[in-house]
Amino acid sequence: MERLHSGSETPTSPRVLLLEAFYGGSHKQLIDLLRENIDSCSVFTLPAKKWHWRARTAALYFSQIIPACASYRVLFSSSVLNLCELLALRPDLAHLKKVLYFHENQLVYPVRKDQERDFQYGYNQILSCLVSDAVVFNSLFNMDSFLSSITSFIKKIPDHRPKDLDQLIRPKCVVLNYPVQFPDVRRLLPRHKLFPQQQMNPDDAQTPQAEVHPEGPEQEGLDQSMSNPTTDQNTVSEEHSIEQIKPLHIVWPHRWEHDKNPELFFSTLLRLKEKHLRFHLSVLGETFTDIPEIFTEAKHLLDSHILNWGFLSRKEDYVRVLCEADVVVSTAKHEFFGVAMLEAVHCGCYPLCPKALVYPEIFPAQYLYSTPKQLYKRLQELCRRPNVARTHIVKVNTASFSWNCLKDRFKALLAV
Structure with missing residues (x-):
């Protein structure tokens, strides 16, 4: 686990909590951009290895690593993290403004056969949306494909299926393109x-x-x-x-x-x-x-x-x-x-x-x-x-x- 702080000194009263369970590629670049440009933030990350295990277990790990801090006001995380799980383990974080960023969504992530799709990853993303205050997608395609797939995805549950989840999540959703740092070439x-x-x-x-x-x-x-x-x-x-x-x-x-x-x-x-x-x-x-x-x-x-x-x-x-x-x-x-x-x-x-x-x-x-x-x-x-x-x-x-x-x-x- 790598812990980073905005600026050269640790902020005495960090306001923003940045979490990334898969700190690599575009996920890393976004966290680094926010860390460098957002005042007073603490960052907690896990290396970009074994994605499936990060999605399964990062919440429990972060729940033990993130210190109690009364100054936190905002929590930002990618959708790799099971945010619902983290908030259950750390109820002191539940009152924060919770922003969930989707680099990708698991409801339409390609698998060779639909039977091979692990239901839990997509289900975790739906749960994370339900407990978030803002659900942000890097593209309109990402948002539309996620929202339009929720109903058919939930139908995989054998019985007693929850209803209208897309209607609960949609009002929280916004498209905010991934910010690219283009070099002077x-x-x-x-x-x-x-x-x-x-x-x-x-x-x-x-x-x-x-x-x-x-x-x-x-x-x-x-x-x-x-x-x-x-x-x-x-x-x-x-x-x-x-x-x-x-x-x-x-x-x-x-x-x-x-x-x-x-x-x-x-x-x-x-x-x-x-x-x-x-x-x-x-x-x-x-x-x-x-x-x-x-x-x-x-x-x-x-x-x-x-x-x-x-x-x-x-x-x-x-x-x-x-x-x-x-x-x-x-x-x-x-x-x-x-x-x-x-x-x-x-x-x-x-x-x-x-x-x-x-x-x-x-x-x-x-x-x-x-x-x-x-x-x-x-x-x-x-x-x-x-x-x-x-x-x-x-x-x-x-x-x-x-x-x-x-x-x-x-x-x-x-x-x-």
């Missing part, structure tokens, strides 16, 4: 991403050029330097010619787990290879205890295409690869927000996402595919004409998902 971007319109090939003229969306204050330096470019046009043209020759660079920056559907991704790339299409590949993302076998197979079969393989612990190394890549692909069967896709778009990657889950909420139709065949055809065309991806300005307003844009709403949420 200007010094890492290749020239063709900095000046895409100067390099437009007449053959690619039909590709729609979308508006540029600055990413907020983090990007002020970028915007100022862009307003007075001193680029030598000959240099740009030479580099542009080189970029046209380079194979398409495809990046897959997701967790190495079955719910991200790596099988579809790699089978698509193997079809491209069979057609002798040129492409480079970077497979990033975190790995956990159980890694799908397809990764070992794909590494062997696609070895000649691979530029980067495996998790990059240094954020700058990760961002650098995204800046060098041309296309970012999601094949997810489960996605309630998609930080990795937005980070890649911020770094100038052309996105290809399923026309499902949260993606239509964030990405315009031109970046969505409906079938594996469509994904293959889109990548096939981009392999043949990589400059289409390199000169395209993605029509996604990443600024609206930035911490700078969302921080006031989070601060208001954690106010008493």
Whole structure:
């Protein structure tokens, strides 16, 4: 268990209690953001290992670790924690304003067969909602899929089923997108991403050029330097010619787990290879205890295409690869927000996402595919004409998902 405090000193009278039973990935990033930006808070976390055991047992552990403190006013936790259980074990916390944040929900989390779904995890999330004062979802898809699934989920109970739980929970619900800290990537971007319109090939003229969306204050330096470019046009043209020759660079920056559907991704790339299409590949993302076998197979079969393989612990190394890549692909069967896709778009990657889950909420139709065949055809065309991806300005307003844009709403949420 890791205990953190806001600022360099322990607050004498902490007001906000931040809890995270699975302190890793986006869960960790959100807690760290809140800790750094919310005054007077105490943080208690458990390492991001063995998710199922964290969901089962974190409440009991936290009940013994959190000290009694009369100054607490707000409790914030992700939905991994069984909040109902914690409040029963620690009734002194029951009077706090309780904010429950859903990074994902277990009612529609994909399993291979519905019979394999562990009823208890979803049931615990419903109970946590019932005892919370505010139930916050990172996307509309997350909220709607949860609320619309409660009734059918509860029908799994053999008899004496509770009724109208969705009606009890719905008034507490709000959508507050996950706040992404987008880095200033200007010094890492290749020239063709900095000046895409100067390099437009007449053959690619039909590709729609979308508006540029600055990413907020983090990007002020970028915007100022862009307003007075001193680029030598000959240099740009030479580099542009080189970029046209380079194979398409495809990046897959997701967790190495079955719910991200790596099988579809790699089978698509193997079809491209069979057609002798040129492409480079970077497979990033975190790995956990159980890694799908397809990764070992794909590494062997696609070895000649691979530029980067495996998790990059240094954020700058990760961002650098995204800046060098041309296309970012999601094949997810489960996605309630998609930080990795937005980070890649911020770094100038052309996105290809399923026309499902949260993606239509964030990405315009031109970046969505409906079938594996469509994904293959889109990548096939981009392999043949990589400059289409390199000169395209993605029509996604990443600024609206930035911490700078969302921080006031989070601060208001954690106010008493």
